[in-house]
Amino acid sequence: MSKSYSQLLKDIEGGEIISILLIPKRREVVVEFNNGEKKIIPIFYNDQKILRLSEEYNVPLNVRDHSAEQRLANVITGLGLSLIFILSLSFLIRRSTKLLNNMQSFSRRSSEVNPDDISKITFDDVAGLNAESDELREIVTFLKSPQVLIDLGANAPKGVLLVGPPGTGKTLLARAIAGEANVPFFSISASEFVEMFVGVGASRVRDLFKSAKSKSPCIVFIDEIDSIGRQRGAGIGGGNDEREQTLNQLLTEMDGFTVNSGVIVIAATNRPDVLDKALTRPGRFDRRIDISLPDRNARYKILSVHARTKPLSDSVTLMEWASKTPGFSGADLQNLLNEAAIYAARNDQSKITNQEIDKALEKARFGLLSKPLTDSTKKRQIAYQIIGKTLVALLINSQDKLEKISLFKSLRDISGMTYFTPDEETIDSGLISRSYIYNKIVISLGARAAESIVFGANEVTQGSQKDLEDVYFWANQMVTKFGFSELGPIAFQSDSDSIFLGRDFMKRRKEYSQSTSKEIDKQIILIVNKGINHAIKLLSDKVELMDTLVDELMEKETLDSEYITNKLGSYLSLN
Ligand code: ATP
Numbered sequence: 001m002s003k004s005y006s007q008l009l010k011d012i013e014g015g016e017i018i019s020i021l022l023i024p025k026r027r028e029v030v031v032e033f034n035n036g037e038k039k040i041i042p043i044f045y046n047d048q049k050i051l052r053l054s055e056e057y058n059v060p061l062n063v064r065d066h067s068a069e070q071r072l073a074n075v076i077t078g079l080g081l082s083l084i085f086i087l088s089l090s091f092l093i094r095r096s097t098k099l100l101n102n103m104q105s106f107s108r109r110s111s112e113v114n115p116d117d118i119s120k121i122t123f124d125d126v127a128g129l130n131a132e133s134d135e136l137r138e139i140v141t142f143l144k145s146p147q148v149l150i151d152l153g154a155n156a157p158k159g160v161l162l163v164g165p166p167g168t169g170k171t172l173l174a175r176a177i178a179g180e181a182n183v184p185f186f187s188i189s190a191s192e193f194v195e196m197f198v199g200v201g202a203s204r205v206r207d208l209f210k211s212a213k214s215k216s217p218c219i220v221f222i223d224e225i226d227s228i229g230r231q232r233g234a235g236i237g238g239g240n241d242e243r244e245q246t247l248n249q250l251l252t253e254m255d256g257f258t259v260n261s262g263v264i265v266i267a268a269t270n271r272p273d274v275l276d277k278a279l280t281r282p283g284r285f286d287r288r289i290d291i292s293l294p295d296r297n298a299r300y301k302i303l304s305v306h307a308r309t310k311p312l313s314d315s316v317t318l319m320e321w322a323s324k325t326p327g328f329s330g331a332d333l334q335n336l337l338n339e340a341a342i343y344a345a346r347n348d349q350s351k352i353t354n355q356e357i358d359k360a361l362e363k364a365r366f367g368l369l370s371k372p373l374t375d376s377t378k379k380r381q382i383a384y385q386i387i388g389k390t391l392v393a394l395l396i397n398s399q400d401k402l403e404k405i406s407l408f409k410s411l412r413d414i415s416g417m418t419y420f421t422p423d424e425e426t427i428d429s430g431l432i433s434r435s436y437i438y439n440k441i442v443i444s445l446g447a448r449a450a451e452s453i454v455f456g457a458n459e460v461t462q463g464s465q466k467d468l469e470d471v472y473f474w475a476n477q478m479v480t481k482f483g484f485s486e487l488g489p490i491a492f493q494s495d496s497d498s499i500f501l502g503r504d505f506m507k508r509r510k511e512y513s514q515s516t517s518k519e520i521d522k523q524i525i526l527i528v529n530k531g532i533n534h535a536i537k538l539l540s541d542k543v544e545l546m547d548t549l550v551d552e553l554m555e556k557e558t559l560d561s562e563y564i565t566n567k568l569g570s571y572l573s574l575n
Contacts, residue, residue: 019061028043121172127302129169157287161269161289162266177264190267206249219264221268227243230276272288302333303322326424385447388449389444390549394568400421437484442531442538444531448535479492486523548567
């Protein structure tokens with residue numbers, strides 16, 4: 001049983017205690033009783049009463065001195081702290097040494113630019129780029145037997161600039177030159193020059209050319225040259241010194257090697273307009289080869305090249321797929337067949353059929369598709385939006401060919417899919433007529449028109465928001481760029497106006513007054529209103545047909561253009 005303080009005082013007076021050990025630091029006493037028992041009892045701070053009573057009743061009182069223990073504790077704490085300090089210091093030193101090693105290995109690495117393995121790619125692997133390949137054949141001749149050209153007094157180009165949209169085969173073409181000539185191929189992306197440490201870019205360029213010269217004849221391929229080759233002094237808030245130094249070094253290197261030294265630099269870009277003039281002047285990248293998106297024949301050839309390694313079912317006609325893929329680059333087409341092969345493998349098929357290619361095409365155009373909505377009034381409303389767009393497209397004789405429609409939602413578009421193949425001629429020629437754009441606007445407004453006819457102006461939804469964005473984009477282009485409005489043939493904006501990369505950012509100003517700006521807005525609104533009225537006019541007497549088609553779309557989830565065209569045809573002949 002524990003003893004209380006008052007009991008302790010009584011026990012001292014009663015002679016029950018042999019000795020007391022006072023521990024002031026803990027404010028307690030250890031008491032030894034006559035019966036041999038030992039007890040710890042708390043006392044008051046600076047307790048005088050115990051001292052007086054012990055003295056009065058002759059109870060021996062000892063005091064425990066804690067200072068030695070305290071000193072030991074202090075020593076231990078000190079040692080612990082020093083240990084922690086030493087450990088953290090050694091950790092920091094180890095880390096910084098590692099970083100230093102990395103930096104050293106980075107700079108070491110930069111002096112060891114190695115060519116890729118000799119390329120096995122030849123011009124046969126580059127499909128649909130015959131004219132471009134022919135232009136480059138003389139480089140192959142020069143690399144293989146330079147004397148032939150030198151004897152004729154011809155100089156090989158120092159630099160070739162390949163210009164074209166992403167995925168059109170620029171890298172492939174450069175590799176094919178190296179493959180045909182059987183020479184080393186040094187490939188580097190210009191952004192790698194400036195990626196890590198300031199000041200490394202210029203030295204990497206130096207190292208690259210040093211290695212290339214030691215392996216001459218060879219090809220040096222610089223991808224994305226625009227990332228270092230932009231006009232100097234163009235950045236917002238003062239240029240990028242690192243980039244400019246790298247570009248200067250590249251220019252110096254290109255000037256440095258003599259004509260016919262056997263090193264040919266090929267650079268690729270899809271932004272030739274932003275390149276520094278010094279890069280494109282004679283003696284540098286003076287030969288330019290433009291590579292455009294493939295036309296139908298080229299697409300067919302590219303598909304055929306990539307189908308060489310893929311088992312296609314006999315029913316697959318590649319020309320048909322080439323027709324359905326205007327606007328696709330070589331890389332897109334390769335990806336299309338690759339995706340189709342993956343779908344076929346998933347279904348345990350030994351051959352790729354049209355169905356897999358169709359699925360891959362859908363994915364390429366719309367992204368991954370989710371399941372159709374469960375039946376509801378909202379789903380029906382979406383079906384009206386799709387049918388509205390579809391009917392307007394057919395009634396207005398859209399140049400883009402309607403392929404099919406579906407209630408499957410895509411990630412890009414919440415309101416199902418209306419599947420058009422872009423007009424081949426428009427894509428190939430790059431010429432867009434006023435009626436083509438206007439028709440696009442009316443078709444895009446078909447969804448909103450159908451909704452407001454069937455559900456009323458107050459019940460329309462935001463489902464066609466993406467279409468409305470397209471409508472604004474095209475109406476704006478019509479007025480501000482193409483001169484397709486009542487304001488006359490004036491281009492208020494031009495493509496090179498883009499504030500891309502900060503070029504001329506400071507100098508940029510609107511070329512027109514505020515009142516013109518108001519006029520532009522008015523014209524855009526005028527076009528959009530004309531479009532929606534046109535769409536409503538086309539659909540307002542086709543409600544019955546819309547109802548039938550919506551029922552069928554709800555049931556089948558996908559309808560093809562032939563079916564819809566037939567339905568429309570028989571409806572029109574009946575009415
Ligand atoms: P980026 O500008 O994005 O670097 P790029 O123009 O250099 O693209 P590549 O890397 O050459 O394009 O092409 C990517 C892939 O697309 C190639 O590996 C090749 O498989 C395929 N490809 C592109 N064009 C062709 C073509 N004309 N013939 C065959 N395959 C092609």
